[in-house]
Amino acid sequence: MSVSAANPEHHRMYDVVIVGLGPVGAVFAHLLAKAGLRIAVVERVAEIYDKPRAITLDHEALRVLQAIGLGDFMEQAIAPHNGSHYLGVDGEIIKIFDPMPPPFPLGWIPNVTFVQPDLEQALRDKLADYPQVDVLLAAAGVALKQDDDTVTLTARREPGEGLSIRARYLVGCDGANSFVRKQLGIGLEDLAFDEWWMVVDTLTSDPARRPAKSFQYCWPQRPGTFVPGPRNLRRWEIKLLPGEDPDLAGAPDNVVKLLKGFTDISDLTIWRSAVYRFHALLGQRWRDRRVLLMGDAVHQTPPFLGQGLCAGIRDAVNLAWKLRLVLRGDADEALLDSYEIERKPHVRAVVASAKEFGKIIGELDPVAAAERDLRLRAELKAGTAETIRQKFIPDLVTGLIARDVVLAGRLFVQPHVRAPDGRTCRLDDLLQGEFAIVTAAAEPMAWLSEASRAAWQHLAGERVVITTSGDSADANGILSVVERDGLFAEWMRQHGATAVIVRPDRYVFGAAGNADELNMLVGQLVQNLSAWH
Structure with missing residues (x-):
């Protein structure tokens, strides 16, 4: 550069x-x-x-x-990010986001x-x-x-x-x-969310003082959020109430006053505060x-x-x-x-999900807030509340994916694997970032017809075999690796797939169960790339 x-x-x-x-x-x-x-x-x-x-x-x-x-x-x-507890009017938990348990599907902590x-x-x-x-x-x-x-x-x-x-x-x-x-x-389409919030970033001299968890204070008198950052960074987001002037709200003495409503500030140095208009x-x-x-x-x-x-x-x-x-x-x-x-x-x-959580947190009507608490607590108790935040992030539903094919539009998993040189790493570290055909055994690689193989070569596509035992190797244009946690094997088994075509951005184009399906998918991909409509 x-x-x-x-x-x-x-x-x-x-x-x-x-x-x-x-x-x-x-x-x-x-x-x-x-x-x-x-x-x-x-x-x-x-x-x-x-x-x-x-x-x-x-x-x-x-x-x-x-x-x-x-x-x-x-x-x-x-x-x-160790999850979030939403606290209702009485300070008790009404909603929970838990961290996703390992093995992590994409090879990283999810949040x-x-x-x-x-x-x-x-x-x-x-x-x-x-x-x-x-x-x-x-x-x-x-x-x-x-x-x-x-x-x-x-x-x-x-x-x-x-x-x-x-x-x-x-x-x-x-x-x-x-x-x-x-x-x-x-132009911009307005998705109907418009609130003023103050964001206060602080540095603590006592990092163990607060839980390593986020809190959403769903309090009608003053909604707020606490996020513990890395090392000694601690953030609060505090909602401004109707009638409060955003220009005046950011005055240093007001920032201190609002922050004291959520925490003892004796260990905190304010690094930055800013008043934002949260938009959709x-x-x-x-x-x-x-x-x-x-x-x-x-x-x-x-x-x-x-x-x-x-x-x-x-x-x-x-x-x-x-x-x-x-x-x-x-x-x-x-x-x-x-x-x-x-x-x-x-x-x-x-945005729709973010708005929904914003409305839960930011409810200013005490009667509506009490009703919200009853409803959310009941869902939590009944086990019907989704507690994994990543479940609110959708898959691809349209575009360059195979229609009505298993796994199409899903994110491809990223196992930890043993590389041919013996080190353990995340799968993507061994790949070029092109299209890839990935199988759970060596045999399905032989399913590719002459035409599919030529097309794949032309696309600079990669071929990868991920097994749960045996040796890792890189031979004849096929990378073979052994995974550590059985993540890929379980994922393929769960979806009844034998081979999967993965896009460079690691979304799945489609999965196949036999030779005909795999060759059909390769043909469909090549056709879509040359005449996308």
Whole structure:
């Protein structure tokens, strides 16, 4: 990465220009750079924002960070999110989210907390390993235009220096006030959630003082949330009440007063406090020919499911491989339409759940709150309440997946495996991030017809056998590994599958039980890529 002062006009043409180097833009830049694409990133501000904003990640986001080479860093940077207790009017539990028990389906703890500036610094440092990435800081986009083949971004650096950057595609990762979205004139659909909350990040001198668990204070007189972050970071989110002025609420003495309503603050130093408007918004279009939007630029969610940044990272991993295939000629550019088709219903479902939890937490009517407590306690007692947070994250329901085929649209599991060199690692660390056919025994690999094998080779597809015993090897283009916990074997058995086709973003295209089904799926995939509609 050159943090370039040179005018990028010297370069003939970029594959992709990214507007915005927040965490979503940075993850997206990594995924494209890893694929060898030539990219420019334009970011309005020079420095990383040094305070935490997002504080939670899930196992799907961690798996993407693993894919770009930050797995070891994340191991050190995260703390487990040990679940949430929702406390009713009387201070007793009305709803519970428990941590998912191991073995973890995606190879990572399903919910964790992290410190955003640390992650952003790691993302930028590692981007420096890629010579074909130009990062232009303190450069603000002022105009964009596109024709049949290219997008041209006009950006301005101080003092008044103009830049013109040309690329095959442009992706706006430039946040809620997105310049790119506004340039395209794309409106936002209001999903009817609008509340003012104060977020207070503190550092404790006594980390053992509070439970290592989140609490949702479902108190009509003042709803709030407590989230323990990694190391000594502790966060409270506090709802502003009707009639409270958001501009005045953030005054330091008021922050202290509100915080004292939830905890003894003698061990706390306030690191940051900010008043936010929690919104639920969804972009009406995610693509305009050669320009696409992702992250907060095209959707915003209230934080009650901890999915804001996770949703943006899902966007990045969904679009990156599709752009890669289109740019290298392995897919028709119509494939890019599947990005919105897949991601939009997913975001809509996640926002709906986040809103639902926000309404539970934020109820201000004491009568309604008492009724809520009775209802939720009864569900908890009857065992009908879903207590695993990840169950509220949907699968893919449409797009580039096999229709009406078992496992299609589900996330592929990630077992810990013994590699051919003897070390134990997560499966994805041994893969290239292309399409993969994965089987639980060596025999089904022989099911591939000549045509399927040729098509697979053309796609640079991988072939992987995961067994529960025997030897690991990498021979004849087939990677054979032995898994540690029986996770994959059990998953395949449960779904009656013998072979599974996995997309580069680790969603399942479809599963097969016999040779005919497998060859049919390969044929269907190839056809879909060349004429996606």
